[in-house]
Structures are given as C-alpha cells and as structure tokens.
Amino acid sequence: MRKTIEPNLRLIKDYLGSSDIFSIPEYQRKYSWTTKECDKLWQDIDDFANAGGEDPYFFGTIIADCSERNKLNIIDGQQRTTTFLLFCKALQLVLSDxxxxxxxxxxxxTLKRGLTNSLDLVLRILYKADDETVENILDDWDSVEKPVILENKSINEEFKDEFHKILSAKNFDIAEKSVHRFYKKQKDNKYTGFFKNFKSFYEKLEKLDKDEINKIAKCFLGKCQVVEIRSWDIEQAIAMFNSLNSTGMPLDDSDIISAQLYANANDDKEKFNSIWENLVETTNNLEQRKIVNLSGILQEYMYIQRAKDGLEDVNMLxxxxxxxxxxxxxxxxxxxxSSNFLKIAYIWEEIKENSIIKLLLKFNENAKFFLISYLFKFEKLEQKEVxxxxxxxxxxFVILDIVETGYSSSNFKSFLFRQNVNFVKENYSFEKLNNELNEHINNFKEDDLRERILSYDNNQLVFLNxxxxxxxxxxxxxxNDSVNIEHIMPASGKNKTSIQEDAKMSNEDFSFYVNCLGNKILLExxxxKSISNAWFKTKKQSTIKEKKGYKDSKYHxxxxxxxxxxxxxxxxxxEKANEKVADRIIKFLFDKK
Structure with missing residues (x-):
C-alpha cells in the first residue's frame, strides 16, 4: 500500500536544498510576514549562534503536498520557507562582498574556507546549482540563468514575481531597482513585504564582522532544523491546511475561506482563480488607501446576506x-x-473618493457595513443613491458622536440592524427609509443635542460644519488627507498669553472657548504651518511676508x-460662530428644510 505521509527531521540546508521546486498553491495566503516576524527569526538565530550549543535549533513544522512530480506544494510553512530563502539571498550577497x-x-x-563553504552551499540552495554551475556563477554572474526555485501560484498574492526579482539580482542595488514601489509611500513603506524583509536581513548582516557572519551562516544552515511532513494525498493536505498552523502567523478568515472555495471550485477552478486574483488586486489597492481589506469585504457580504435572510439580531458570528x-x-x-465579493470591492473603488463617504467614515467605521448593504442591490451606482x-x-452616526451612549445601544446598533433588512430590499423606497430615520431621530431631544454641540471639543464636527x-x-x-484643524484663536504659541489678555478671559474660559467648534475650521x-499661531488680523490679510493665509485656502x-x-x-x-455651527448641525440632524 502506498504511503500517504512521510515525516522527516531535516537541517535547513537539506530542506531548502531539496531538488524539488517549492510551490505556493492557489489557495494559500499571500506573503504576510513583516519585519517584526523577521526580527524574531533573526534574534533566534543570533542567540542560538552566540550560545554555542551543540544541539540543533528547531524552527517548527513544514507540511507539503507531493502529489505533483518534482514539486513541494507548501501547505503549512510558506511564510517561513519564503523568509528562509530571503535570508539566504541576503547572506549570499554579504558573503560575496x-x-x-x-x-x-x-x-x-580557516575563516575564509568557512565563508567560502557557506557561500557555496547558499548558491546551491538558491540556484539549484551543481559544482559546475557554482563555478560559473562565481566567474560570471550574468551568464548563468537563474531558475525559479519557488513559484507562487497563490490567488491571494498580487506580487508573484517579486521574490524571483530579488533572488535574480546580482547585488542589493539591482534588487532594489527591480522591485515594486507603492505610489506615494515613504521610506521602507514603499516596498512590498518581500523586499522589506530581505533588506532587513541584508542590513543586519552587513553590520557584522567576518567571524560573526561565519558563525551565523554555519549555525543557520548546519544546526537549525524543521520537521518536514510530506503528503501524497491532496485532499488530506488541504484538510491539514484548514486545521493546522504550526509556528507561522495565524490564518485570517479570508485565508481559510479562500482555501475552502478553491477546494470546492472543481471544474470552475480557472474561472474562480481569475475572479479571486482580481479581487485580491482590487482589495490590496483599497487596503493601501486604508479603505477596506479582504476580510472586511467578507464581513460586509455577511451583513448583506443576513439582512436578506431577515435577521435583525445584533449578535454576529x-x-x-x-x-x-x-x-x-x-x-x-x-x-x-467570489463574484459578489468582487462586486463589493468595485463599489468601494467607485465611491472611495466621494467626499460625503469620506466624511461619514471619519465618524464611525461601522457605517461601512450598512452603506454597502444598501448600495449592493444596485446594478449601476447613481450619485444620488450614494x-x-x-x-x-x-x-x-453624528448623533452617536455627540451623545454619550455607545454604538451597541438600541438607539444605534439595534436600529441599524432592523433597517438593514430594509436596505437590501430592491423595492423599498429611500423616502420611506428616510421617514423612518426622521421618526427615530425625533426620539432624541433637540435642546439636549444643541447643548452638547455648543460644548463639543472634539474634531469630527469641524469636518461636518x-x-x-x-x-x-x-x-x-x-x-484631503493633509488637512489640519485650525484654531482661529490660537490654542498655543508665544502669542497665547497676549491673546488671552486682549480677550479678557480667565484660564478656565480660554481653555473652553479655544476648543469650541466656533473657534475651529479646516485648513490645508x-x-x-505658514500662519502658525498668528493673530487673527495677520491670518486674514492678503500678503504677510509671502506667507499663506486664509485667503489661500480652498476651504470655504x-x-x-x-x-x-x-x-x-x-x-x-x-460664541456667535458656535451658535451658527449648532444651528447648521441641528437643522441637518432633524432634516429641517
């Protein structure tokens, strides 16, 4: 009878140096390790190397599906395997230098011989090299084709070629120039996790002297171990993926659900993969803008489906x-x-720059669930409906921000869950929904809300005003994202005392009035920065030593x-401005024309 499972305790050099190609299956999560996990890995290696122990160091379990010839489809351990190889690449560049x-x-x-042996071993791992190929790489890097030793087929990974770009680079500078950069991101945040982690290892290794690097290389390659469990049954492998996660990062809901969807796709795998990859690319862009991620979209569809099932219960699974x-x-x-998930992502793509949507999300992230429930029923979005x-x-949600009651109270969460059942109904008119909201808001006392607005000292209502x-x-x-809250009467600065004296206000009065809504506006x-804590007259003048003032603002x-x-x-x-703000907001909340 053919065996279905084979466990082996293997040194890192033997595991990584396998003749098989590592493969990340379609249903796996994207590469998610950050420099935080890499720092922990580095510290473990460094501590073990410096401790001088003879016993091997254990780095957890790797589960691989071997049902494809010459491939190790990694079921559990892809984060560590990818990171081990990135570490090896950083080690290769530093050893070469x-x-x-x-x-x-x-x-x-003796030291040179040890460093040479480590470089030789790393080259064999990274490029599936034999003796001749190693010599060729050392003599003429550009003449040797660099094989793909890890193929990433994950439908959750947007940057599938990033890893190979790094491994194929002759030096660090070439690697840096070849990889992806995120638009408008600064410093290391502009890079993907692949390059950030590789860079982190490279910079750590560069700071070490020859003896320390020799010790680190020998320790990592020759004394660190993993348990490699090989399975020859794909269904068994997926079952293990769903139930086991050894020492890697915890699996997100989206990882588990995408794996199950992939397993169920059967003859539709190609179509499913195409939709899911589109979904991942779209949500990655949305996540970069801090709008929504894949797990959030799964939750939003859950709200839609619960509402369609008529569930008003606020207790969510x-x-x-x-x-x-x-x-x-x-x-x-x-x-x-997956098509429904993608539709939600497309809705977010379409509305993400809408100014009222941006304003709404400044008040409460829970608004997303009900917003999408309502918009999902439309085949084509109209500006009016949005x-x-x-x-x-x-x-x-403005009322929630003003009052002291939490979101979970019946006036908010319970009301919204009841209304969500109506949001998803295609023939339920917005006029009827709005009338129900007006009736609900009338449960709040107008005078109480007005009093709270007059003494409000947070910033969300400044945007609403x-x-x-x-x-x-x-x-x-x-x-825009770079907007500031401007205090017309400065709250701080060298002029504060003089301004306070001119206004004839006590410290207590000044502290209250300077933080009132009537003293706050939006400003670029x-x-x-240009007007800083200047006097009001200075702020409004047309030209003050070429500094910008209120005249230059696009805020009305x-x-x-x-x-x-x-x-x-x-x-x-x-006080006058505060009254005007309160009038505007009360009129808005109670739908007064």
Whole structure:
C-alpha cells in the first residue's frame, strides 16, 4: 500500500536544498510576514549562534503536498520557507562582498574556507546549482540563468514575481531597482513585504564582522532544523491546511475561506482563480488607501446576506464560523460567491473618493457595513443613491458622536440592524427609509443635542460644519488627507498669553472657548504651518511676508473669514460662530428644510 505521509527531521540546508521546486498553491495566503516576524527569526538565530550549543535549533513544522512530480506544494510553512530563502539571498550577497575583498593571512585561512563553504552551499540552495554551475556563477554572474526555485501560484498574492526579482539580482542595488514601489509611500513603506524583509536581513548582516557572519551562516544552515511532513494525498493536505498552523502567523478568515472555495471550485477552478486574483488586486489597492481589506469585504457580504435572510439580531458570528458553519451552502458556489465579493470591492473603488463617504467614515467605521448593504442591490451606482445613503447614515452616526451612549445601544446598533433588512430590499423606497430615520431621530431631544454641540471639543464636527456650510452656499465640499484643524484663536504659541489678555478671559474660559467648534475650521497643512499661531488680523490679510493665509485656502469657511467685519477674534465672535455651527448641525440632524 502506498504511503500517504512521510515525516522527516531535516537541517535547513537539506530542506531548502531539496531538488524539488517549492510551490505556493492557489489557495494559500499571500506573503504576510513583516519585519517584526523577521526580527524574531533573526534574534533566534543570533542567540542560538552566540550560545554555542551543540544541539540543533528547531524552527517548527513544514507540511507539503507531493502529489505533483518534482514539486513541494507548501501547505503549512510558506511564510517561513519564503523568509528562509530571503535570508539566504541576503547572506549570499554579504558573503560575496566579503570574499571579494578578503585580505588573507596565515590566521585567516580557516575563516575564509568557512565563508567560502557557506557561500557555496547558499548558491546551491538558491540556484539549484551543481559544482559546475557554482563555478560559473562565481566567474560570471550574468551568464548563468537563474531558475525559479519557488513559484507562487497563490490567488491571494498580487506580487508573484517579486521574490524571483530579488533572488535574480546580482547585488542589493539591482534588487532594489527591480522591485515594486507603492505610489506615494515613504521610506521602507514603499516596498512590498518581500523586499522589506530581505533588506532587513541584508542590513543586519552587513553590520557584522567576518567571524560573526561565519558563525551565523554555519549555525543557520548546519544546526537549525524543521520537521518536514510530506503528503501524497491532496485532499488530506488541504484538510491539514484548514486545521493546522504550526509556528507561522495565524490564518485570517479570508485565508481559510479562500482555501475552502478553491477546494470546492472543481471544474470552475480557472474561472474562480481569475475572479479571486482580481479581487485580491482590487482589495490590496483599497487596503493601501486604508479603505477596506479582504476580510472586511467578507464581513460586509455577511451583513448583506443576513439582512436578506431577515435577521435583525445584533449578535454576529465571526466570518469564519458564519461561512464554514452557519451558511456553508454559500461556499458550494465559489464563482458566484467570489463574484459578489468582487462586486463589493468595485463599489468601494467607485465611491472611495466621494467626499460625503469620506466624511461619514471619519465618524464611525461601522457605517461601512450598512452603506454597502444598501448600495449592493444596485446594478449601476447613481450619485444620488450614494449621497442619499451616505447622508442617512451620517445623521445617525453624528448623533452617536455627540451623545454619550455607545454604538451597541438600541438607539444605534439595534436600529441599524432592523433597517438593514430594509436596505437590501430592491423595492423599498429611500423616502420611506428616510421617514423612518426622521421618526427615530425625533426620539432624541433637540435642546439636549444643541447643548452638547455648543460644548463639543472634539474634531469630527469641524469636518461636518465645513460640509454643511458648503452645502448651504451651493459650494463644492472636499477634504484631503493633509488637512489640519485650525484654531482661529490660537490654542498655543508665544502669542497665547497676549491673546488671552486682549480677550479678557480667565484660564478656565480660554481653555473652553479655544476648543469650541466656533473657534475651529479646516485648513490645508501648508497654510496652517505658514500662519502658525498668528493673530487673527495677520491670518486674514492678503500678503504677510509671502506667507499663506486664509485667503489661500480652498476651504470655504476659512476663505469667508478673509472678509470678516472685524480684525479681532474674541470670545463674542467664538460664541456667535458656535451658535451658527449648532444651528447648521441641528437643522441637518432633524432634516429641517
């Protein structure tokens, strides 16, 4: 009888040096290790090397499916395997540099031999090299074709060729120039996890002297071990993937669910893979913008499905339990389910720059679930529908921000779960929804909300005030990520004492009024920095030593202050502005025309 499982305790050099090609299957998660996990790996290796122990160091279990000839399909351990190889590449570059500049004497021959042996071993691992190939690589790097030793077929991985670009590079600079850079990201954040982790190892190794590197290389390759479990049964392998995760990162709900969908795709695997890869690419872009990730989209569809089933219960299952247990029939049609996930991602792509949506999400992330439930029913999104539901939810979540009650109270979460059942109904008019919201909001006392607004000292309502001011004057509303909250009467700075004295305010009064909504506006970061903590007259003037002022702002309240009737901004001015803010917000909340 053919064996189905074969466990082996193997040194890292033997595991990585296998003649088989490592392969990341379609259903696996993307490469997710960060420099935090790599730092821990490095520290483990460094501590073990410096301890001088003779016993091997154990790095956990690797589970691989061997049902394909000459391939190790990694089921559990892909994060570590990928990282081990990135570490080997960093080690190869540093060893090559050291040996190219090695100054030999009688006492260093043993050290050079040890470094040379380690480089030889790493080259054999990274390039499946024999003796002749190793010699060719050392003599002429560019003349030797670099084989793919790890192929990434994961439908969750957007940057499948990043790993090979790094391994194929002759030196660090070439590797850096060849890899992907994220738009507008700074420093190391502009790189993928592959390059960030490789760079982290390379920089650590570069700081070591020859003896330390020799010790690290010999320890990692010749004294560290993994348990490699090979399976020749693909179904058994997937079952192990779903139930086991040895010393790697915990699996996300999306990892488990995508694996199950892949297993269920059968004859539709190609179509499912195409949809899922599109989904991953779209959500990765959305995640970079801090809008939504793949797990979030799975949750949002769960809200839609629960609402379609008429469930108003606020007690939610986790996504994994919902899809794998409570609603497991959804997983039987992977193409349909993944298409629905992709539709949600496309909705986010379409609405992500909408100014009212951006404003809504400043108040509460839970708004996302109900926003998508409503918009999902439309085959084609209309601007009117997007703004209708955004304003609807905004009114409720603004009240939540003002009052002291939490989201979980019946006035908010319970109400929204009941309404969500109506959100997903195609023939349920928005007018009816809005009337139900008006009726619900009338349960709040207008005077109480107004009093809270007048003493409000947080910043979310500053954004709302700008939106409402723009709306009342038929002006375009938008804000960017670099917007600042400007205190018209400065809250700090060298002029604070003089301004406080001119305003004839005690410390207690000043602390209250300076943080009132009537003293806060939106302002571009560069304008805010330019005027800093200047006097009100200075801020509104047209030219002050080429500095920018309110005149240069695209925010409407700031530009309107340029024509303010007084050159002073006092306690009375703040009180008047505060009353206007309260009037705008109350009118908005209670839907007063």
């Amino acid at each position: 050291i040996l190219a500049n090695f100054k030999e004497d009688e006492d260093s021959s 986790g996504a994994r339990k919902y899809y794998l247990d409570a609603k497991k029939e959804l997983l039987k049609d992977p193409v349909s389910l 703004e209708n539901i955004a304003v609807y939810l905004l009114r409720l 700008e939106f409402l001011y723009a709306k009342s004057h038929n002006l375009k509303f938008n804000f 970061e560069d304008v805010n 309240i700031a530009s309107a202050l340029v024509n303010y009737e007084s050159d002073q901004w006092t306690k009375d001015d703040i």
